[in-house]
Structures are given as C-alpha cells and as structure tokens.
Amino acid sequence: MRILLLFFVLIFTTFNTVFSQTPAKPKLVVGIVVDQMRYDFLYRYESKYVSGGFKRLLGEGFSCENTHYNYAPTYTGPGHAAIYTGATPSVSGIIGNEWWDPEWRKHRYVTTDERYKTVGSTSDKGQHSPSVLLSTTITDELRLSNNFQSKVASVCLKDRGSILPAGHIPNAAYWFDDPTGNWITSTYYPDSVGLPKWVQDFNARRLPDTLLSKNWDKIVSGPYHESFADWDKYNDGDYARYFIGKKMPYDLPDLKKTGGYSLLRFTPFGSTYTLDFAMEAVNRMQLGADEVPDFLCISFSGPDYCGHQFGIHAEETEDTYLRLDRDIARFLEFLDKKFGKNNVLVFLTADHGGAETPVHLNDLRIPAGVFPESQTEEILEKAIAAALGIPGNFIHEVGNQQVWLNWDAMADLDVKPEDVASVIIDYLRAQPGVYDAFTREELMMFPPEYPFAPELRRGIHPRRSGDIIFQLDPAWHADDKGFSKGGTTHGSPYPYDTHVPLIWYGWKVKTGETFAPVSITDIAPTLAAMLRIMEPNGNQGNVIQEIMVGN
Ligand SMILES: [Zn+2]
Missing domain, CATH: 3.40.720.10 (Alkaline Phosphatase, subunit A)
Known part of the structure; x- marks a missing residue:
C-alpha cells in the first residue's frame, strides 16, 4: 500500500513538473x-x-x-x-x-x-x-x-x-x-x-x-x-x-x-x-x-x-x-x-x-455622411484668395482631417497666418458633418471636458501634424475618394x-x-x-x- 502511495506521489510530482509548472x-x-x-x-x-x-x-x-x-x-x-x-x-x-x-x-x-x-x-x-x-x-x-x-x-x-x-x-x-x-x-x-x-x-x-x-x-x-x-x-x-x-x-x-x-x-x-x-x-x-x-x-x-x-x-x-x-x-x-x-x-x-x-x-434614417476631403484643398485656396484678395498656394495638404499650411508662401506674400486660418475654419465650420474646426494651438488649450479634446491632442505631434484640425460628427468619414458609395473606413475618435x-x-x-x-x-x-x-x-x-x- 505504502509503495503504491509513493508511486502515485511520484507520478503526480513528475506530472506537475513536466506539464503544470509555469516557467x-x-x-x-x-x-x-x-x-x-x-x-x-x-x-x-x-x-x-x-x-x-x-x-x-x-x-x-x-x-x-x-x-x-x-x-x-x-x-x-x-x-x-x-x-x-x-x-x-x-x-x-x-x-x-x-x-x-x-x-x-x-x-x-x-x-x-x-x-x-x-x-x-x-x-x-x-x-x-x-x-x-x-x-x-x-x-x-x-x-x-x-x-x-x-x-x-x-x-x-x-x-x-x-x-x-x-x-x-x-x-x-x-x-x-x-x-x-x-x-x-x-x-x-x-x-x-x-x-x-x-x-x-x-x-x-x-x-x-x-x-x-x-x-x-x-x-x-x-x-x-x-x-x-x-x-x-x-x-x-x-x-x-x-x-x-x-x-x-x-x-x-x-x-x-x-x-x-x-x-x-x-x-x-x-x-x-x-x-x-x-x-x-x-x-x-x-x-x-x-x-x-x-x-x-x-x-x-x-x-x-x-x-x-x-x-x-x-x-x-x-x-x-x-x-x-x-x-x-x-x-x-x-x-x-x-x-x-x-x-x-x-x-x-x-x-x-x-x-x-x-x-x-442614411437609408435607415440614421445621420451619417462622407466629407469631401479630397476636394477641400482646391476649394479652400479659392476661398482664401477671395477673402484676402491675394491668390496663392497657401495650403500644402488637406488629409487625416488636418490642414498643413504653407508658411513660406504666407511669409513671401506678407499674409498673416491667422487670417488664412480664420478663412479655413469659417469654411469648415459651415460644412455638413463638420463638428468643429480649430487651430492646433486652440486644441491644446481646450478643457478636457471639450468632446474628444484629449483624444485629438494625443493624435497630434508638434513637429509633424497639421496646423488646423477638424472633427466630424459621429458616423461621418472623410474618404470621399475611396468609400463615398460603398465599403467603409476608419480614423475617428x-x-x-x-x-x-x-x-x-x-x-x-x-x-x-x-x-x-x-x-x-x-x-x-x-x-x-x-x-x-x-x-x-x-x-x-x-x-x-x-x-x-x-x-
Ligand atoms: Zn489598419
């Protein structure tokens, strides 16, 4: 009996060592x-x-x-x-x-x-x-x-x-x-x-x-x-x-x-x-x-x-x-x-x-939409030229719901960046599906209670991100080129x-x-x-x- 017990103990110990021990x-x-x-x-x-x-x-x-x-x-x-x-x-x-x-x-x-x-x-x-x-x-x-x-x-x-x-x-x-x-x-x-x-x-x-x-x-x-x-x-x-x-x-x-x-x-x-x-x-x-x-x-x-x-x-x-x-x-x-x-x-x-x-x-009557981001740079350049009376290439790029301004062009033409930014923000705020638009500096000053301020801030790198950021409503995306008719995308907070x-x-x-x-x-x-x-x-x-x- 004792030998049998010893046998079981041995088997159990071996089993434990081989199979259960966490390394x-x-x-x-x-x-x-x-x-x-x-x-x-x-x-x-x-x-x-x-x-x-x-x-x-x-x-x-x-x-x-x-x-x-x-x-x-x-x-x-x-x-x-x-x-x-x-x-x-x-x-x-x-x-x-x-x-x-x-x-x-x-x-x-x-x-x-x-x-x-x-x-x-x-x-x-x-x-x-x-x-x-x-x-x-x-x-x-x-x-x-x-x-x-x-x-x-x-x-x-x-x-x-x-x-x-x-x-x-x-x-x-x-x-x-x-x-x-x-x-x-x-x-x-x-x-x-x-x-x-x-x-x-x-x-x-x-x-x-x-x-x-x-x-x-x-x-x-x-x-x-x-x-x-x-x-x-x-x-x-x-x-x-x-x-x-x-x-x-x-x-x-x-x-x-x-x-x-x-x-x-x-x-x-x-x-x-x-x-x-x-x-x-x-x-x-x-x-x-x-x-x-x-x-x-x-x-x-x-x-x-x-x-x-x-x-x-x-x-x-x-x-x-x-x-x-x-x-x-x-x-x-x-x-x-x-x-x-x-x-x-x-x-x-x-x-x-x-x-x-x-x-x-939309077919289910739930608010949603696609913001035409791919067309926005051209529209904004025209709006800036009309508002400031100076045609120019003031925008490098619009993408990822951000606008990268051309600081050299603004300096060359003696245009104030805040004037350009204000035209862009006014335009964006008037578009369907745009929740809000703001400069990067404004975003950094928002209180944390402002919807998605912390999330958007964590997405901004000081040397790399755009100068103006816009946020869309829920269920809106900005990829009008790829997915305006069907399919889907991602990118929001x-x-x-x-x-x-x-x-x-x-x-x-x-x-x-x-x-x-x-x-x-x-x-x-x-x-x-x-x-x-x-x-x-x-x-x-x-x-x-x-x-x-x-x-
Ligand atoms: Zn992915």
Whole structure:
C-alpha cells in the first residue's frame, strides 16, 4: 500500500513538473494584430466560430472587453505603433499612414525610406524603414534587455504592419511584394544581405498561385444570417474596382487577371498565407527554441482590405473572420505541439475598428455622411484668395482631417497666418458633418471636458501634424475618394473606430475577463511588466495587472 502511495506521489510530482509548472519566462511571445477588427466581431459570428480559435482564446485566456484607442486619427500606422510602443502619435510620431511632412517638405508615406533598397524583388516595395518611429517598441526593449539574445521577427502583408511592430533592431521583418507575390524585406535590416535561404525556399513554393487558383465561396454552407443579405448596393468600395458588380462565389483566377497578386490582400487567403509564413519563421529561425524569450509579431491585413471594400455587414467580411478563426485555431494547435501553452504568451488585438457604411445608415434614417476631403484643398485656396484678395498656394495638404499650411508662401506674400486660418475654419465650420474646426494651438488649450479634446491632442505631434484640425460628427468619414458609395473606413475618435478586442493567453495569464477601461497603450507596458524588462521609452500606458496569475 505504502509503495503504491509513493508511486502515485511520484507520478503526480513528475506530472506537475513536466506539464503544470509555469516557467520563469515564456519561450515565445506572439503579438497578433487583426487589421480593422472591431470588438463586436468576437461575438457577432460566434455561432459559426470553431471551438479552437477565437472561442478558445476567450475561454482559456483573459479578455479586456473594454479596450479602446485613446487617440485619433485611428489608422493602421498609428495603431501598430501604439500597440508596440505604448505611445500615442503625440509621442511615437506616427500621426497617420501618410501626411505632409514638414521635415521632408513633401507628402510622405509613413515608413518610406529611399536610403534603403528592396531585398527579394526588383520592385520598390522594400524601400522602407522604421526610422520615422520616435519611440522604442517592446520588441526593441526585449532585444536591448539581454544583449540581443532574444530574437524578434515580424510578418504582415502590409509593410507598415510588419515594420512598426518589429521596431528598430529586429532580426527580421517581412512583407508582401505585389508584383511577385513573394515575401520581401529592406536593406535596413542588417541580416538581409540577401533573402535568407528559408525565405527563398518558401517563396519558391508559389503559394499565392495555389491560393488564388480556386473560387472564394462561403466556408460554412447556408445563409450568413449575421450579415445583411441585401447588401449589394453598399458593398462596392472603390479600393479594388475589379470586385464591383460581382458577388460570391468569386472566380479568383478570373479576378487575378485584373488584380494580379494584390487580389490576395482582399481575400481571406492572404491571412492563411501570412500565417503559413509566420509558422515557417518560427521553425526556420528557431524562435522559442531556448529559454530566452523570442518575439513573433503577426499582423493580418486581409480583414482590413475586405472591410474597406465590402463593409462591415457584408458576407465577404463574415467569411473572412470565419476563415481567420480557423487559421487561429490552426496556429494555437501549432503552438501547443511545439511549445505547450505555458511556454507561450499570446495577445490578440486590432489596430483600429471600422465604421458603418454611411449610405446604408442614411437609408435607415440614421445621420451619417462622407466629407469631401479630397476636394477641400482646391476649394479652400479659392476661398482664401477671395477673402484676402491675394491668390496663392497657401495650403500644402488637406488629409487625416488636418490642414498643413504653407508658411513660406504666407511669409513671401506678407499674409498673416491667422487670417488664412480664420478663412479655413469659417469654411469648415459651415460644412455638413463638420463638428468643429480649430487651430492646433486652440486644441491644446481646450478643457478636457471639450468632446474628444484629449483624444485629438494625443493624435497630434508638434513637429509633424497639421496646423488646423477638424472633427466630424459621429458616423461621418472623410474618404470621399475611396468609400463615398460603398465599403467603409476608419480614423475617428468614435467607439466604432476605437473599441477593439484585447485577449491575453498562455504563460502566466489568468482565465477571465474585465470590463474595466483599458487603453491600447496599456499592452506594451503590461508585456514589459510580465517579462520584467523596461517599457518602451515613449510609453504612456499602464500595466493591466488583473490579467496575470497571482493578481
Ligand atoms: Zn489598419
């Protein structure tokens, strides 16, 4: 009897040591960003999700159900930067996806850096770097914390979704090259003298050809009751015109004749391709292979392209999430087999949400609209010339609901900036859908009670942002070029753009949920606290203590 008892004690102790003991550090940290994933998508399609995907993360992990972006503009570049730096655009310097750059004295795309060349293609798609990002990232801090023993790799179809999370000193960051369908990088990254053999081998498999060789039909048969069946008149964003007038099932080989490999971005198979490559990176870069924590950043861009093109009530969008759910299940299983749940720390969030389609809301008699931002610069120049009696080029750019003034032109023509600003503000305030317009200086003086003053201030960088800012009413957006007739976009400080999922899973993470307010900037300092390393140097967030075991 005593021997039997001893046997059981031994078995139990061994079991405990092998399977239950939480190690001091995770082998691998995985950040998953789902581009444009609204909070409600966790639950809207729940009945069609499998048990191993989003439902598993929610059931076995800890969900911060009330996580919001605490700034505007809510775009992809600023979002990825905020997640990984804990800093809002006011400090990270990532004030948009593109803007008039007073330092460059021209329009810029966020990560463009012509000092560097493409690695892996003859295209110019690799001429990027993270040099625009003014804060370190949590991935930078992990590398700095242990003499670069931790490895960092980042994967995303979008360049900015890969580059900004990876920070300034990663081992690798890869993104999609539309002309070839291959994964590429930039000479910025020192390891990238040429594409590593494993990336070349992966590219040689030509998966985009396979993924685009079939039809895109619903993964679950029968009607998608969670989406709108009569959505045809609202689903034609002007993003990928080759979808216009067509519906599911899509003949992808036929669409590819017009869209080329870019078509992959708009289908759910872009996420499958991203995940396949990310798992290959884990295997071939030996991420998580030793006791020093490594960091893998994955960002799924497909849901954003799809959401823009078809809108948030489209069956295409639902199908995209159903397929992503299955991809996430596949990934969690991969992590189980390779590392075990206790050895990986995973978080899943989004870089912003997405709005209702304004014309649809109008048909339902809900106030909404599209502000014609693309036409505003020309109109304003005429208004200024008429009001001041001096024709000139007083505006560099109107974008992201900001106006960049041409200070040189005003000085040359001896025109007072406040006179120009006053014409612009008067015009904007008189337009439908404009809530208010003000100078940057005025915004800084508003009391915090002024609606969205703190959020707008956190979106302003003193050296980079526009001189005049305007704010639209709820359900209005300013992308008249792309989404005035159908589809949708994002960018506002309203909840549909700010409320995103945040789920923690794995190493030292409790099971549970909280509805306490959490800011997107809290992710990076929470990771820093759990890993016992410094938070990013621009961090403005707080540690979310309640997700951790023992708290
Ligand atoms: Zn985005």
